[in-house]
Amino acid sequence: MSVKNKYCCICARAGKKKTPKEHDCYKNFNDASTAMESTIITEGFKQSLDMHGLIYSRFIADGDSSTYAKIINARPYPGITVTKIYCRNHLLRNYSNKLPQMASNTKNLTQKKYIVIKKIYL
Structure with a gap:
C-alpha cells in the first residue's frame, strides 16, 4: 500500500513568498496525476521481495499498457519477466x-x- 500526494497544505499556505515552517511534508509526487497509479504499482512490485518474500510473475490488468510498460522497464526481479493477463x-x-x-x-x-x-x- 502506498500513498502519493501532489499537495501539502502547509507548503501551500506558505506560498512562494516564504519558506514553510519545519513540518512533515506529505507532498511526495510531482508527475502527472494519471501516472500515480502506475508508479504505486511499480513500487509495489519492486518492494515485494523485501517486504513479503514474493515474486509477482503475473499482472492482471485492463487494456492500459502504461502500467505494464513501467513494470517491464523497472525490471523488479532479475531474470524474471512479469507477464500481463488481460482482465x-x-x-x-x-x-x-x-x-x-x-x-x-x-x-x-x-x-x-x-x-x-x-x-x-x-
Missing part, C-alpha cells in the same frame, strides 16, 4: 462496445448481415 471483464466489455460500432460502420452488406445490433446483448 476478462474489460475484454468482454470492450468487445460488446465494439460490435454495435462495427455493425453501424460496416459498408459491406455481406458482413453487416452477420452483425445485427438487436442480437448483441450488452
Whole structure:
C-alpha cells in the first residue's frame, strides 16, 4: 500500500513568498496525476521481495499498457519477466462496445448481415 500526494497544505499556505515552517511534508509526487497509479504499482512490485518474500510473475490488468510498460522497464526481479493477463471483464466489455460500432460502420452488406445490433446483448 502506498500513498502519493501532489499537495501539502502547509507548503501551500506558505506560498512562494516564504519558506514553510519545519513540518512533515506529505507532498511526495510531482508527475502527472494519471501516472500515480502506475508508479504505486511499480513500487509495489519492486518492494515485494523485501517486504513479503514474493515474486509477482503475473499482472492482471485492463487494456492500459502504461502500467505494464513501467513494470517491464523497472525490471523488479532479475531474470524474471512479469507477464500481463488481460482482465476478462474489460475484454468482454470492450468487445460488446465494439460490435454495435462495427455493425453501424460496416459498408459491406455481406458482413453487416452477420452483425445485427438487436442480437448483441450488452
